[in-house]
Amino acid sequence: MHKTNYSWYILFPNHHQGLRLSRELKKQGLKNTIVPTPRAASSCCGMSLMVDSAELEIIREIIAEQGIVIEKIVKLPVKEGWQYRGI
Amino acid sequence: MADYRQMWSDLGMDLDKHDLLCEALPDAFQGVYLSQENRPQGMDFFNFVVSEIHGVRPAELIEHQKAGGKVFGTFCVYVPDEVIFAAGGIATGLCGGSQFWVSGGEKVLPANTCPLIKASVGARLDKTCPFFRIADMYVGETTCDGKKKAWEILSAEVPVHVIDVPQMKREKDIEAFQGEILDFIKIVEDFTGNKITPEALAKSIKLINNKRKALQRLYAARKAAPVPISGKDALLVTQIAFYDDPARCAEMTNILCNELEQRIQAKEGVFPADALRILVTGTPLAIPNWKLHHIVETAGAAVVVEESCTGTRYFEQLVDESGSTIEEQVGALAERYMKTNCACFTPNPGRIDDIIRLADEYKVDGVIDVSLQFCNLYSTESYLVKQALASRDIPIMHIETDYSEQDYEQLRTRVEAFLEMLRK
Numbered sequence: 001m002h003k004t005n006y007s008w009y010i011l012f013p014n015h016h017q018g019l020r021l022s023r024e025l026k027k028q029g030l031k032n033t034i035v036p037t038p039r040a041a042s043s044c045c046g047m048s049l050m051v052d053s054a055e056l057e058i059i060r061e062i063i064a065e066q067g068i069v070i071e072k073i074v075k076l077p078v079k080e081g082w083q084y085r086g087i
Numbered sequence: 088m089a090d091y092r093q094m095w096s097d098l099g100m101d102l103d104k105h106d107l108l109c110e111a112l113p114d115a116f117q118g119v120y121l122s123q124e125n126r127p128q129g130m131d132f133f134n135f136v137v138s139e140i141h142g143v144r145p146a147e148l149i150e151h152q153k154a155g156g157k158v159f160g161t162f163c164v165y166v167p168d169e170v171i172f173a174a175g176g177i178a179t180g181l182c183g184g185s186q187f188w189v190s191g192g193e194k195v196l197p198a199n200t201c202p203l204i205k206a207s208v209g210a211r212l213d214k215t216c217p218f219f220r221i222a223d224m225y226v227g228e229t230t231c232d233g234k235k236k237a238w239e240i241l242s243a244e245v246p247v248h249v250i251d252v253p254q255m256k257r258e259k260d261i262e263a264f265q266g267e268i269l270d271f272i273k274i275v276e277d278f279t280g281n282k283i284t285p286e287a288l289a290k291s292i293k294l295i296n297n298k299r300k301a302l303q304r305l306y307a308a309r310k311a312a313p314v315p316i317s318g319k320d321a322l323l324v325t326q327i328a329f330y331d332d333p334a335r336c337a338e339m340t341n342i343l344c345n346e347l348e349q350r351i352q353a354k355e356g357v358f359p360a361d362a363l364r365i366l367v368t369g370t371p372l373a374i375p376n377w378k379l380h381h382i383v384e385t386a387g388a389a390v391v392v393e394e395s396c397t398g399t400r401y402f403e404q405l406v407d408e409s410g411s412t413i414e415e416q417v418g419a420l421a422e423r424y425m426k427t428n429c430a431c432f433t434p435n436p437g438r439i440d441d442i443i444r445l446a447d448e449y450k451v452d453g454v455i456d457v458s459l460q461f462c463n464l465y466s467t468e469s470y471l472v473k474q475a476l477a478s479r480d481i482p483i484m485h486i487e488t489d490y491s492e493q494d495y496e497q498l499r500t501r502v503e504a505f506l507e508m509l510r511k
Contacts, residue, residue, distance in 0.1 A: 015139055015142075026128070033121065033131065034134040035116070035117070035121060036117075036137060038113045038114070043106075044090050045091065045109040045139075046091075047134075047138035048138075082114075084119075084381060084492060084495050085111070085114065086186050086377075087112055087186070087187055
């Protein structure tokens with residue numbers, strides 16, 4: 001049976017909050033990547049953080065400890081077999 | 088999520104049309120960039136810039152304007168940004184690398200105009216690029232006929248100053264370019280209301296040189312095998328350098344380089360040490376034109392250097408910083424800019440010398456000479472490039488393409504065949 005893989009994205013009300021969390025996670029050795037927010041997660045343009053699902057709990061704790069404001073955490077299926085498409 | 092719609096609306100942008108662009112970006116960036124393995128962490132800043140490409144920097148430029156500053160939109164590596172920054176202005180690149188804008192340009196330009204010009208004009212006329220909406224003045228140049236006419240069309244929208252780039256490199260041409268820079272100083276002074284002093288110009292020469300030095304360092308890292316950064320990522324850094332604040336760009340590029348140099352020491356790369364190494368030469372690859380690099384690198388070869396305006400031509404030469412008068416500084420600027428080897432010059436042996444030198448320095452296995460469709464200058468010069476490289480047994484293939492996906496599979500087949508030939 002085909003198993004769907006998922007990516008996890010953290011969305012923010014503004015990029016300042018996103019950059020704060022990215023810095024904090026890096027400081028603590030937690031993997032995260034700044035990415036353009038997928039349309040399936042929000043209709044607004046801007047950055048979000050792609051994080052490892054296994055580290056979500058600790059990331060939630062850091063968010064609470066540091067008082068970082070997030071908008072939401074979104075789980076999206078990884079698209080397989082992407083074909084080149086220019087912008 | 089940051090909502091820039093109010094800002095874009097205030098800029099008079101077509102929000103519905105622009106939204107189509109916003110919609111396409113995340114998928115394309117995911118497919119081209121985030122699909123790569125083991126990217127340097129230092130690329131995160133550049134991911135950030137792309138994620139907020141029509142938000143953060145435009146907002147900074149608007150703040151600059153609110154404080155009384157001017158923004159100059161530029162299109163070419165022959166425009167001396169130093170002059171603009173010395174007058175307290177900001178120079179920024181303008182949109183022009185996407186198929187999305189081409190149809191807007193075709194409404195007013197002949198279809199057989201290069202996609203860079205069509206996209207630039209389309210981005211302005213379709214109101215889908217914040218940089219085009221923000222810039223108080225566009226600074227054009229005379230590096231091709233298509234652009235020369237495009238300035239006339241754009242000047243109906245925004246003030247345009249055109250710098251007359253000589254077409255030959257005799258002593259009198261370099262002197263003529265000094266005169267162009269002096270004229271440009273006067274234009275910028277009048278437009279900003281700020282006098283350009285030797286002190287201010289010295290400071291901005293250092294500022295732009297520092298950005299060039301950071302990019303030189305990035306490219307030097309690409310000489311290593313295994314190569315510590317993909318060609319796609321290096322291209323993105325150069326593309327962003329046209330838009331970002333120069334000091335911040337230098338700082339973030341240097342941070343990335345620290346990581347790349349550690350990777351080199353650890354012999355860590357993003358391709359195997361024996362992967363084919365490709366030099367791309369030709370016309371500029373403006374953001375978000377990542378097509379050729381994606382084809383080459385998903386076929387297993389690494390692009391290790393670009394001899395182009397979005398590559399070495401942008402940063403290889405530094406401006407002499409020793410001048411203490413405007414005359415001396417303008418002389419140094421003219422000397423530096425006239426060392427850039429564009430196909431608009433006749434003859435242009437310097438570019439061929441550069442390609443051969445870079446092929447050796449970066450230990451490349453082959454060269455891909457890419458011309459944007461209808462770029463008469465680069466397409467014609469490809470004959471001379473091919474002859475020169477063939478005489479030195481450097482394998483080369485010529486590609487003519489545009490921004491669309493229509494020729495993607497055809498190009499992929501051709502590139503794969505070329506790489507296969509190099510492997511034999």
